[in-house]
Structures are given as structure tokens and as C-alpha cells.
Amino acid sequence: MTRMHITTCLNGEEIDFLCEPHQSLLHVLRDELKLTGTKEGCGTGDCGACSVILDGRLVNSCLTLAAEVQGRSVETVEGVAGPVSQAGTVGLHPIQQKLLEHAALQCGVCTPGIVMAVKALLDREPDPSEREVRYWLAGNLCRCTGYDKIVRAVLDAAAELRNLPEERQPA
Amino acid sequence: MGEEDGERKFRFVGTRPIRHDGVDKVTGRAQFGADYSLPGMLWGRVLRSPHAHARIVRIDTRAAMAIPGVKAAATSADLPEIEPGPGPANLAHLSRNVLAREKVLYHGHAVAAIAATSEAVAERALLAIEVEYEPLPVVLDLDDAMAPGAAILHEDLKTRGGKDAGPTNVAAITEYDRGDVDAGLAEADVTVRRSYRTQTVHQGYIEPHAALAQTGVDGQSVLWCCTQGAFTVRAYCAALLGLDVSQLKVIPTEIGGGFGGKTTVYQEPLAILLARKAGRPVKMVMNREEVFRATGPGAATHTEIELGARQDGTITAARVRMCFEAGGFPGSPAGAAAMTVLAPYEIPNYAIESLDVVCNKPRTAAYRGPGAPQAAFAIESALDELAEKLSIDPIDLRLRCAAKQGTRTPYGPTFKRIGLIETLEAARDSSHYKAPLGPDQGRGIAVGFWFNAGLNSSAEVHLNEDGTAIVATGNPDLSGSRASLAIMAAEELGIEVHRVRPVVADTDSVGFTDLSGGSRVTFATGQAVIDACRQVVRELRQRAAKIWDCDPDQVDFVDGRCVPAKGSGLSEEPLALAEVARQAGRTGGPINGQAQLTARGAGPSFATHLCDVEVDPETGRIEVLRYTAVQDAGRAIHPGYVEGQMQGGAAQGMGWALNEELVFDTQGVLQNPGFLDYRMPVASDLPMIETVVVEVPNPNHPYGVRGVGETPIVPPLAAVANAVRRAAGVCITRLPISPPRLLAALHDESGGDS
Numbered sequence: 001m002t003r004m005h006i007t008t009c010l011n012g013e014e015i016d017f018l019c020e021p022h023q024s025l026l027h028v029l030r031d032e033l034k035l036t037g038t039k040e041g042c043g044t045g046d047c048g049a050c051s052v053i054l055d056g057r058l059v060n061s062c063l064t065l066a067a068e069v070q071g072r073s074v075e076t077v078e079g080v081a082g083p084v085s086q087a088g089t090v091g092l093h094p095i096q097q098k099l100l101e102h103a104a105l106q107c108g109v110c111t112p113g114i115v116m117a118v119k120a121l122l123d124r125e126p127d128p129s130e131r132e133v134r135y136w137l138a139g140n141l142c143r144c145t146g147y148d149k150i151v152r153a154v155l156d157a158a159a160e161l162r163n164l165p166e167e168r169q170p171a
Numbered sequence: 172m173g174e175e176d177g178e179r180k181f182r183f184v185g186t187r188p189i190r191h192d193g194v195d196k197v198t199g200r201a202q203f204g205a206d207y208s209l210p211g212m213l214w215g216r217v218l219r220s221p222h223a224h225a226r227i228v229r230i231d232t233r234a235a236m237a238i239p240g241v242k243a244a245a246t247s248a249d250l251p252e253i254e255p256g257p258g259p260a261n262l263a264h265l266s267r268n269v270l271a272r273e274k275v276l277y278h279g280h281a282v283a284a285i286a287a288t289s290e291a292v293a294e295r296a297l298l299a300i301e302v303e304y305e306p307l308p309v310v311l312d313l314d315d316a317m318a319p320g321a322a323i324l325h326e327d328l329k330t331r332g333g334k335d336a337g338p339t340n341v342a343a344i345t346e347y348d349r350g351d352v353d354a355g356l357a358e359a360d361v362t363v364r365r366s367y368r369t370q371t372v373h374q375g376y377i378e379p380h381a382a383l384a385q386t387g388v389d390g391q392s393v394l395w396c397c398t399q400g401a402f403t404v405r406a407y408c409a410a411l412l413g414l415d416v417s418q419l420k421v422i423p424t425e426i427g428g429g430f431g432g433k434t435t436v437y438q439e440p441l442a443i444l445l446a447r448k449a450g451r452p453v454k455m456v457m458n459r460e461e462v463f464r465a466t467g468p469g470a471a472t473h474t475e476i477e478l479g480a481r482q483d484g485t486i487t488a489a490r491v492r493m494c495f496e497a498g499g500f501p502g503s504p505a506g507a508a509a510m511t512v513l514a515p516y517e518i519p520n521y522a523i524e525s526l527d528v529v530c531n532k533p534r535t536a537a538y539r540g541p542g543a544p545q546a547a548f549a550i551e552s553a554l555d556e557l558a559e560k561l562s563i564d565p566i567d568l569r570l571r572c573a574a575k576q577g578t579r580t581p582y583g584p585t586f587k588r589i590g591l592i593e594t595l596e597a598a599r600d601s602s603h604y605k606a607p608l609g610p611d612q613g614r615g616i617a618v619g620f621w622f623n624a625g626l627n628s629s630a631e632v633h634l635n636e637d638g639t640a641i642v643a644t645g646n647p648d649l650s651g652s653r654a655s656l657a658i659m660a661a662e663e664l665g666i667e668v669h670r671v672r673p674v675v676a677d678t679d680s681v682g683f684t685d686l687s688g689g690s691r692v693t694f695a696t697g698q699a700v701i702d703a704c705r706q707v708v709r710e711l712r713q714r715a716a717k718i719w720d721c722d723p724d725q726v727d728f729v730d731g732r733c734v735p736a737k738g739s740g741l742s743e744e745p746l747a748l749a750e751v752a753r754q755a756g757r758t759g760g761p762i763n764g765q766a767q768l769t770a771r772g773a774g775p776s777f778a779t780h781l782c783d784v785e786v787d788p789e790t791g792r793i794e795v796l797r798y799t800a801v802q803d804a805g806r807a808i809h810p811g812y813v814e815g816q817m818q819g820g821a822a823q824g825m826g827w828a829l830n831e832e833l834v835f836d837t838q839g840v841l842q843n844p845g846f847l848d849y850r851m852p853v854a855s856d857l858p859m860i861e862t863v864v865v866e867v868p869n870p871n872h873p874y875g876v877r878g879v880g881e882t883p884i885v886p887p888l889a890a891v892a893n894a895v896r897r898a899a900g901v902c903i904t905r906l907p908i909s910p911p912r913l914l915a916a917l918h919d920e921s922g923g924d925s
Contacts, residue, residue, distance in 0.1 A: 036206035037199015039427070041377040042459040046846035049377055077199035096197035100189045103811030106650035106819060108196030109203055109378045109427025130859075137854040141846060143375050143428050144650060145815055146822030147854040 008069040011079025019066040026050045028066040029076060037077040037112045041141065048140035051113040051120075052076050058120035060139075077112035080119060082170070093170050095119055095157045102153035106144035113140050118154050126162050130155065182730070183661045184874055187811045188668040190654040192425075203425045204381030204397030205456045212383070213242055213286040215445050215455035216293035217438060218300050219465060220275035220282050223531040223839025224322065225304035227271060230283055235299040240292035243448035244300070245284045245441060247272040251413040264500040266411050268534050269440055275304070276324055276499030277533050278840045279464030281437070286445035286453045309531050309839045313473050313494045316340040316530045324499065324529045342501030343527040345509040347581040355488025355520030359479025361560045367549040369888070369906045370832040371471040371496065374538050375823075375851050378427020379462045384442035385452040392419045392443050397426040399433045399647055400686020405678045407436045408443055419443070422677040423647045430823070431537030432467035434688050463844035468833055469538035470503040471496040474549035484563045484571045488520040489513055493546065495527055498534040503527045504542030507622075510582040511885075512546035514620045515591055515777060516572045523581060531839045537688065540621045540881035544824060544888050548906065551617035551889030556902065565616050565893070566599045566779075590803030590867030591618065591777035597863050598779040603799040612785045612796065613898025619778045619885025623878035624689025625770030629682025630699035632660060632707050632764040636756075638749025640664060640707075643676040644696050645684030650819075650880065651812035652692040656700050658808050659693075659874065663704035665731025666748060682767050690878025693808055694869075695770035701873055706764035714751050714758040719743050772871025776879055778802035780821060780886035784894040788917060791910030793829055793895055799861040800886075805869040805877030813879050818860040820883025826852040827884075828891035832907050 003018040010033070019028050026043075029035045029052070038061055041047035045063040052061045053075040054068075082091025095118045098104070105111045114137065121128060121136045128136065133154045134147070142150060161169070195201035232244035247270040253263045266272070271280050283300050287293035308322040315321060323338045331343040356362060382396040392414070398404045401423040409416045426433060438455040446453040457466070477490040491512050495503035509525035558565040573592050579585045598604055598616065608614060633641040642660045646652060653673035661668040684696065712726040715733035719726070725739035731748045735741035755762050783797040800817040807813040830850040834842040843849045868875025892903040901916040 030206075031208075034208075035199075036202065039203065039378070040205065040456075041379070041427075042846050044459065044845055044847065047377055047459075081198045092194065092197065096194075099197050100193040103187065103190070103651065103809070103815055105193070105196055106812070106815055107376070107378070107426060107428045108192070108201055109376075109425075111196050112199045115197060131855075134854040134857075138856075139853075141377055141851060141853065143377055143430070143823065143851065144819045146818035146820075146852075146860050147857055148818045148860045149811075149815060151854065151859070 004067050006067055006070050008071065009073040011075060021067055023066045024062050025052070025064040025066045025069060026061040029061060035076055035078050039109055039112055041109070048117060049110050049113040051116040051140065053116055053120050056123065058117055075116070077115050080115055094160045095122065098153040098157035098160065099150070102149045102156065104145060104149035104153040110140060110142045114142065114150060118157065122158055122161060126158060128158060181662060183658045183668050184806065184808050185810060186658070187809060188654060188658065190651050191657060191673055192648060192653055201425045203378055203427050207383045207395045207424060208454065209383065209385060209452040212452040212454050213288060213449055214290040214293050215284055215286045215438065215442055215453045216290065216297055217281045217441065217461070218283040218297045219461070220271065220278060220280040222275055222304055222306050223278040223309045224307040225275050226307060227274060227282070228303040228305055231301040232283060234301065235285060235296040238292065238296050238299060240288040241285060241296045242288070242451065243286040243445045245444050245448065246270060249444055250411060261501070262410050265407060265435065268500055269411060269436065277531050279461070279533060280499065281465065284441045284445060286449050310340065311835065311837070311839055312471065312530055313496055313528055316528045324531070328501070328529070340529045341526050342497060342529055343505065345506040345525045346523065347509060348522040349581070350520030352488045352490050352520045352522045356477065356479040358481065358487045360482045361557065362477065362479040363553045363556045363560065364477045365553055365556070365904055367474045367476070367552060367904045369472045369545045369548060371532060372469045372538070372827050372831045373463060373833060373849060374430035374432035374467050374469065376428030376430060376432055379457040379459060380433070380437055380466060381456040382439045382442040383452060383454040384446040386443065386446045390418055392446065393422065394419065394439060394443060395422045395424050396439050397424050397433060399426065399429040399649065399688050401647065401678050402645060402683055403434060403686045404436055404439055408440045411440045412443060420677055420679045423675055426647045426649055429649055430539045431541060431688060434537050434686055437466060459846065460844040463833070463849060464841050465533055467536035467538065468498065468533050470535045470545070472545040474545070476549050476553045478553050478557055480557055480561060482561065484561055484568050486516065486518050486572050489518050490521070491523045491550070493525040495525065495542065496532060496535065497527050497529045498532040499529060500534045501527055501529055503535050504537070508542030508546040511543040511620050512550050513581050515574050515618050517574055517578050518572065521581065532835065539820065539823065539884045543619065543621055543885045544827065547617060547619050547885045548888035548892065551886065552892050552903065555615070555893040555896070566595050569618055570595050586775065588867060588870050589775055589777060590865050593865045593867055594777050594779040594801045594803055597801045597865055598781055598799065601781065601799055601863065603781050603797060603861065608783065611788060611898055612783060613894045613896065615782045615890045615893030615897060617780055617886040617889035617893060619780070619882050620775060621690065621882040621885060622775055623694065623773035624691040625695050625773040626685035626689065626691055627769050628684050628696040628699040629767040630696060630703045631681055632700065632703040634707055634752050634762040636752055638666065638747070638752045639670045639672065640666065641672050641674055642700055643674040643681050644700065645676055645681045646687045646692045646696050648675055649687055650816060651809060652687065654812060655693040655808040656697055659697050660700050660704050663701055663708065664748060690776065690880040691770070691773065694773050694872060694876045694878045697876060698770050698872060699766045699768055702766035702768065703764035706766065707762055710762050711748060711751050714755065714762070715746050717758045718746065718754065774805055774869030774871060774877040776803055776877045776882040778882045778886055780890040782887070782890040782894045784891065784898055786895060786898040786913065788899070791914035791917065793908060793913065795825060795858055795891070797858055799863065800883055801863040801865060802879060802882055803865045803867050803877060804879045805872065806866055806875035807864050808874070808876060810864060813864055814862040816879050817862045817883045821860050821887050822852050822857055824884045824887025825857065825891055828888045828906055828908060830907050830909065
């Protein structure tokens with residue numbers, strides 16, 4: 001089978017890769033590009049562990065063909081945090097920081113998908129209600145936490161982001 | 172308490188530091204089972220049975236092997252024959268579950284495996300494997316399995332603890348009794364007699380099983396896999412493949428949930444076998460459908476209960492008969508259910524009988540507090556009905572017969588200090604319990620009990636030259652155990668929690684450690700960590716004595732510093748741990764501690780849960796409005812992760828109560844092998860889950876720790892069912908309480924019992 005040559009913007013960087021026409025974005029991310037932060041929980045779009053942001057929109061990368069990202073922009077969990085600063089502080093996004101502070105992960109396998117889903121939510125709705133958070137996250141299964149601490153962390157992260165001055169807002 | 176003063180002031184225990192593995196987990200750097208790869212790696216896939224019950228006449232892999240890119244095939248002929256023997260970890264059964272030998276016993280049962288250069292080639296090769304089956308009658312469930320003339324799954328099966336010589340599908344009977352049940356029931360003013368059923372459920376971990384194996388030409392193998400117990404995997408793989416344990420190193424990856432379902436092996440031995448045959452690394456990752464069809468369900472059950480009480484609420488007698496579906500091989504938690512079902516209560520007369528029954532469904536695996544949720548669903552529902560008949564508050568009724576220190580358990584031992592009464596009182600005194608309810612709303616309460624396990628643990632503490640420390644243990648971290656172990660080490664060493672680096676070590680790098688299960692890690696491995704730290708402290712005092720040229724008895728260790736002991740007459744300036752560590756090379760060499768133990772006296776953990784629901788009488792839809800989990804943690808080391816366990820268990824239990832059910836057709840074929848149709852709770856299904864952590868210290872742990880992981884899933888089934896019963900006015904005897912089932916019950920009182 002002829003492999004397709006795809007050029008895309010991945011976490012802010014222009015890259016290219018070869019893929020089979022039927023290959024999912026998830027498999028290319030994980031197996032070809034070795035970005036294993038995006039997880040496969042089901043492969044059928046039911047669990048959200050493979051959530052990535054495609055042109056600003058939250059998608060299941062297991063249901064997205066790799067070829068579809070030609071000329072588009074893909075954000076994965078690997079692109080959310082900044083580098084470690086010279087002072088040694090980790091450049092976590094407030095969403096990541098709040099998930100940690102609230103002990104909002106246990107096994108952590110759903111966490112990358114949750115981070116991406118929450119980022120997509122807060123990018124469009126900076127002040128969500130608890131109900132909005134719960135419905136937005138209804139596509140991201142977590143079997144460990146019962147969601148309580150995740151929802152609290154999201155509300156807290158939203159408040160923090162709203163209060164950050166313009167120049168300190170994450171990219 | 173053991174050696175500590177109950178009023179000990181803690182510096183780090185009870186605080187909420189950010190977990191050490193947290194940054195890796197929120198940034199995607201943490202490596203889970205499927206995240207490992209090796210150069211030259213092959214992909215392994217498994218051929219699964221299309222029949223729920225059949226004899227295997229012939230397997231021929233030659234055509235599959237002829238496909239370009241196929242490098243190895245495996246069938247049960249490649250595994251050494253293991254004779255059936257006794258015990259829960261029956262290796263003959265485990266071997267036959269890993270690859271079917273004489274028969275397939277459930278739809279999806281592994282029959283053969285292929286390793287090829289890609290998953291696609293491996294999948295194509297599976298289709299080329301020829302298997303000839305002789306189909307047999309399908310034994311669908313408990314009723315089928317125990318019917319006269321039922322087809323027999325295992326010709327050699329006899330009932331352990333039973334009188335029949337077999338062959339039978341009843342693998343074991345567990346019985347406990349005391350007093351005279353008939354006389355007790357005759358004394359009763361009020362009785363409740365009910366029959367309860369729960370369906371097959373799945374642990375539902377989000378990460379599918381994954382394994383990567385590499386074998387050298389010297390026969391040494393390395394296996395990366397997501398497991399609750401690397402040493403357990405090593406033992407099982409070595410036994411099933413006929414290897415010495417030392418020929419296999421198991422590296423536990425991060426694990427994306429287990430809940431008991433990753434305490435056994437499926438494709439791990441196959442990956443090693445295929446890697447040996449192919450001479451190349453082999454990676455095997457299940458897809459979600461395989462996880463549902465061939466791993467871990469929690470057992471379906473049928474329980475009959477008869478309870479009697481006097482008008483004043485004194486329970487006079489209980490008769491309990493439980494049947495557990497084991498799936499294709501014996502080993503359901505019927506025995507544990509028998510032990511737990513009446514454990515929270517003092518009842519003078521009882522008879523408990525519990526049966527382990529095989530049928531043509533996947534072999535059940537442990538599921539969080541194995542057997543206890545199903546047992547609690549039955550007894551707590553019956554108790555609630557009894558309370559209503561007696562017009563006694565359901566918490567008061569339970570308080571009247573609640574087990575306490577000195578109560579003898581049905582399974583033998585007498586409880587030491589336990590916190591059941593404290594959890595009931597905290598629930599009764601909560602704002603939740605006093606809040607008013609609206610129309611179509613109801614409040615349920617239920618109690619849960621789990622033994623908690625001790626078992627074997629090892630720990631190593633290495634003091635680094637700058638005064639930081641490494642704490643290496645053998646327990647995969649499912650839910651923040653690195654943090655709890657590091658907190659305990661920090662407490663002993665008197666250094667900041669983040670100066671302790673907790674490490675999950677592989678099987679070559681730390682002493683034998685039983686799996687992360689039984690709510691044992693913080694309790695048992697935590698004790699090993701404390702012991703190893705205390706060795707380090709003893710060594711620090713000796714080194715300080717050397718530096719000060721005095722006797723070690725003249726040195727105390729306080730808050731991370733060696734100080735002159737009171738009355739020692741020394742006037743030296745305190746020596747910080749880091750300073751002693753820096754000088755270690757000049758005072759006797761590296762400072763390490765190493766401990767191993769069989770932890771005894773895991774304190775049981777009790778919980779009381781409150782649940783408010785609203786029922787829509789038109790649609791049968793049930794909404795959980797409010798939920799409170801109260802639990803005795805003994806001592807909460809990291810309260811955030813204790814609460815997390817309570818909330819997670821409650822959510823999992825709510826799913827079990829309301830939605831979750833593996834649905835099999837008449838041929839034993841699973842109809843809902845995906846998350847869309849196996850409906851686990853999502854964020855919009857649930858309210859916030861309030862938690863009340865009660866701390867009644869476990870006298871057998873230096874800090875008072877009780878395991879907390881499993882108890883939270885025990886009460887919710889009944890808490891939800893009792894809430895629905897009170898809201899809808901119909902008895903709930905069958906889970907899940909799906910809308911159609913509730914509607915049927917509303918339209919016909921017997922519907923719920925159908």
C-alpha cells in the first residue's frame with residue numbers, strides 16, 4: 001500500500017510523517033511519532049483517553065484518520081506544559097497544576113485526555129459551571145476518582161486562569 | 172497502639188503533598204503498559220474461541236506460519252502440562268485459561284497466539300489458523316449450572332467442602348454457622364425473606380492489558396507489563412512456562428487501573444513464549460473488546476436471605492445462602508463473601524452457605540473487595556427492609572447490633588479495635604442525614620466491611636550523599652501509594668516529603684513483595700518502609716556517635732537531626748541528617764536500610780454510605796442527588812488519596828447498582844463488549860461525593876493505618892438500592908436498577924424480583 005506523506009503542525013512545530021490511508025491519528029502519534037502521552041483506552045471513541053485538540057476542537061484521535069491532519073494544527077498533552085524554568089520550577093499549565101493540587105488523578109491513564117478536554121473547554125468557556133464541566137467531561141471516562149476532585153480542579157483552574165494577567169496567560 | 176503514642180504529633184502524616192509521579196502523569200511522560208517498544212519488535216495477537224463451550228479436536232497453525240511476516244505461533248502444546256491441583260491459584264486452570272487445552276470454556280477463551288511483523292499481519296494470520304471444535308451445551312448461568320443433568324465443564328471437578336463425589340459444576344461450598352437459626356427465627360416478631368441477584372460486571376480499568384517481552388539466547392527474559400504485582404506475574408509466568416524464577420525479570424510499568432483485574436496473567440506468558448520462539452521482542456496489547464470478552468469479570472450472584480428480629484430491634488437470627496458464578500474456572504470470591512456478609516453485626520444465630528459455581532462465562536478475577544459488595548447488597552437491603560417493618564431508624568437498627576472490639580467474626584477471629592460504630596454515628600450526625608427530601612426522593616444507607624490484607628513486603632531505603640533518600644518497594648502504584656510511602660519515610664527520617672524519592676522497583680531490584688491488592692500497600696509495605704527507615708536512623712545515631720566519639724545511646728534522633736540525648740552530658744551541636752550523610756564515606760560507608768516482613772493484623776475497615784436519589788416514575792430513570800461516604804481509615808497518611816479512594820469506590824459501586832451489566836446471549840456471547848454499551852458512570856451522571864474520614868487507629872500499625880482501597884465499593888450497591896426502594900416504594904432485589912427494570916417493578920411489585 002502506498003504510504004501518504006502528511007505535513008502538519010504538531011504542538012506548534014511543523015512536522016511531516018508517512019502513514020497508511022487507514023491509520024488513525026492515535027496510532028501515528030503513538031507508534032510512528034513515539035508520542036505515547038496520548039492513550040488508547042477503547043479505540044472506539046467512548047473513553048476519551050486519546051483526546052487531542054485539532055484546529056482548536058477537541059477530538060478523539062482514535063476516530064481521526066492521520067491523513068486528515070494534513071495542513072492542520074494538532075495539540076497533544078506533550079505540548080501543554082512549558083519547559084522547566086531556570087529556577088527549576090516546572091512549567092505546568094494551571095490545569096495540570098490544579099489536577100495535582102487536588103489529588104485529582106489516581107492511576108493517571110485518563111489524565112492526558114482530561115487535560116486536553118479541559119484545555120479545550122477553558123479555551124472557549126473561561127467560567128464554566130459545575131454542570132458544564134460535568135457534561136463537557138462526559139466523554140472522558142475515569143474509573144478511579146469518581147470525578148469529584150477532577151471537577152473541583154477544573155473549576156479551580158478556570159478561576160486561576162481568569163485571574164492571571166494577560167502576559168502570564170499560557171499560550 | 173503498637174509502639175507509638177496514640178497522641179503522637181505528626182509532621183508529614185496527614186498532609187497533602189503533590190504526588191511524586193504527578194508531573195509525569197499530567198504531562199504524558201509516564202509510561203504505561205502499551206507505551207514501551209523495542210527495536211525489531213513483533214506484535215502478538217490472540218485467536219479466541221467462537222464457542223462458549225466446546226471440545227478442541229485439532230489446531231493447525233501451519234497455514235498461518237506460511238504467511239510472510241509471521242514469525243511464531245503458540246498453542247497449549249507449547250506450554251508444559253500442569254496437573255490440576257488444589258488452591259485458589261490453581262496453575263492447571265491458569266494455564267488452561269491462558270491457552271485452552273482440551274476445551275474452550277467461554278466465548279473469547281484464548282486458543283492460539285501469533286507473533287508477526289505488524290498487528291495487521293498477525294490479525295490476518297489468526298484467520299488462517301485452523302481449529303476444529305466439537306460444540307458442547309452451553310451452561311449459561313447459576314441456574315443452568317446447578318440444574319439436574321447440567322452439562323459439566325470440568326469432568327474432574329469435585330465440590331470442595333461438599334459431600335457429593337461429582338462430577339459437578341459446584342467447585343466449593345463455604346459454611347459458617349452458630350447457634351440455632353430455626354429457634355432464633357421462631358423468637359422473632361418480624362422477619363424478612365428475600366432473594367437477590369446481581370449481574371456479571373467488569374472492573375472497567377481504562378488501560379487495556381499490555382505486555383512486552385524480550386528473551387536473550389541465554390534464555391533470560393525481561394517482561395514489561397501493567398500489573399498489580401510484578402512478583403505475582405513472575406511466579407505465574409515461570410510456573411506456566413517451566414522457567415526458573417531467576418530467568419525472568421518483570422518490570423512493572425505504570426498501571427492504568429486494576430481494581431483486582433490485573434492480579435493474574437493473560438497474555439504475559441504468551442509474549443514471553445512467542446519472544447522465545449521468534450528470537451525477537453514481542454508486544455501484545457489487548458483491544459477493549461478483548462478486555463471485556465476475556466478478562467476479569469466480577470461474579471454474578473444469587474443470594475437468599477432470611478432475617479428475624481424482635482420488636483425492639485434485636486436481631487435474633489440470619490440465614491444466608493449465596494451462589495457465585497466463577498465463570499469457566501473455579502475461584503469466584505464465594506468464600507470471602509461468606510466471611511464478610513454478617514461480619515459487621517452481632518447476631519446470635521446464623522447459618523451461612525456460599526457456593527462457587529462454574530459456568531461458560533469468562534473466568535472471574537478479583538474485583539475490589541471481592542465478593543463483599545454482592546454480599547452487602549443482599550444483607551444491607553434486607554436489614555433496611557427490617558428497619559422499615561420495625562419502624563426503627565436504619566442507622567439505629569445497625570447501631571444496636573454493630574460489631575465492636577471483642578465481637579467474634581463468623582470466620583473465627585475476634586475483632587480488635589474497629590470503627591464501625593464511629594462511622595455509623597458520623598453518618599447519623601452528618602448534615603446529609605438530616606437534610607429534607609422532596610417528592611419521589613429517597614435516602615438509603617448501607618454499611619460495608621473489608622478485612623484488608625497484610626501479606627509480604629520488602630523495602631529498601633538508600634540515603635543519598637546529600638541527605639535525600641530513595642525508597643524502593645515492589646508495589647505498582649495504582650492510586651498514590653508512592654506518595655503515602657514517601658510521607659511515612661519523611662516522617663521517620665525527619666526530612667521533607669519531596670526529599671524522598673519513592674521508586675517502584677522491578678523484580679530484580681527489590682525483595683519479594685506481594686501484589687498491590689487487598690488494600691495492603693500503605694499498611695504492609697508502609698511498615699516495611701518504616702522499619703527500613705528506622706534502620707537508617709539507628710545507623711545515623713551510630714555515625715553521629717562516631718563523629719562525636721561517644722556511645723550511640725548518647726545520641727537521639729529528633730526531627731531529622733542527631734542530637735545529644737537527654738542526660739548524656741554531651742554539648743555537641745545537632746548534626747543534621749544531610750551532614751551525617753555527607754560524612755558517610757568517612758564513618759563506615761553508605762547508609763541504607765532494608766526491611767522485609769509478613770504484615771499481620773491488617774485492621775478491618777468499615778464504611779457507612781448515605782445516598783439520596785430521585786426516581787422518575789414515568790421513565791424509571793434514577794438520579795443520584797447526593798452521596799456521602801464515611802469510612803474508618805485508621806490513620807489517613809495522605810487524606811487527599813484516602814478521600815479519592817472513597818469517592819472512586821462509591822462511583823464504581825453506583826455504576827454497579829444502576830447501569831453496569833455484561834449481557835450474554837443464549838449462546839454465551841457477550842453482547843456489550845465496549846464502553847458505549849457497558850455503561851460506566853461518566854462525570855455528568857454523578858454529584859460531588861462527600862467524604863468523612865474517621866480515624867480509629869489500627870493497633871497493629873505503628874501509625875494506626877488501615878487499608879482503605881476496597882471498603883468503599885462495598886456499601887454503594889445497597890445504599891443506592893435502599894434509596895430507590897424508599898423513593899419508589901418497591902423492593903429492589905436485582906441489579907442493575909436500570910430504567911426498564913425499575914419501571915417493571917413499579918408496575919408490578921414482583922417485577923423487581925423477576
